[in-house]
Amino acid sequence: MSATQDRVRALFREHLDADRDPDFGVGLGDSGISSMDAVKFVKACGEAFGVERRAEDVADFQTLGDVVTYLDANAG
Numbered sequence: 001m002s003a004t005q006d007r008v009r010a011l012f013r014e015h016l017d018a019d020r021d022p023d024f025g026v027g028l029g030d031s032g033i034s035s036m037d038a039v040k041f042v043k044a045c046g047e048a049f050g051v052e053r054r055a056e057d058v059a060d061f062q063t064l065g066d067v068v069t070y071l072d073a074n075a076g
Contacts, residue, residue: 002068002072004049004068004071004072004075005024005068007048007049008022008024008045008064008067008068008071009021009022011041011044011045011048012041012064014044015037015040015041015044016033016037016041022064023064024063024064024065024068025063025064025065026063026064027062027063028061028062028063028064031064035058038058038061039055039058042057042058042067043055045067045071049071049074049075050075050076051070051071051074051075051076
């Protein structure tokens with residue numbers, strides 16, 4: 001597991017009040033995340049990694065794995 005996945009997992013638990021491990025290959029909606037929560041979560045990830053995203057860009061991410069891939073490529 002990558003360091004980015006570990007951080008995203010912690011953010012998932014913190015911001016979504018989840019007591020389970022996220023499945024990085026499952027669609028965001030399929031993992032029980034509402035669209036509003038997805039926006040907040042992706043924004044929190046961006047802030048944690050120093051990457052800015054607009055709320056409407058959340059649709060670019062189909063899975064948590066997509067979020068991790070984006071953060072790995074763009075975090076500075």
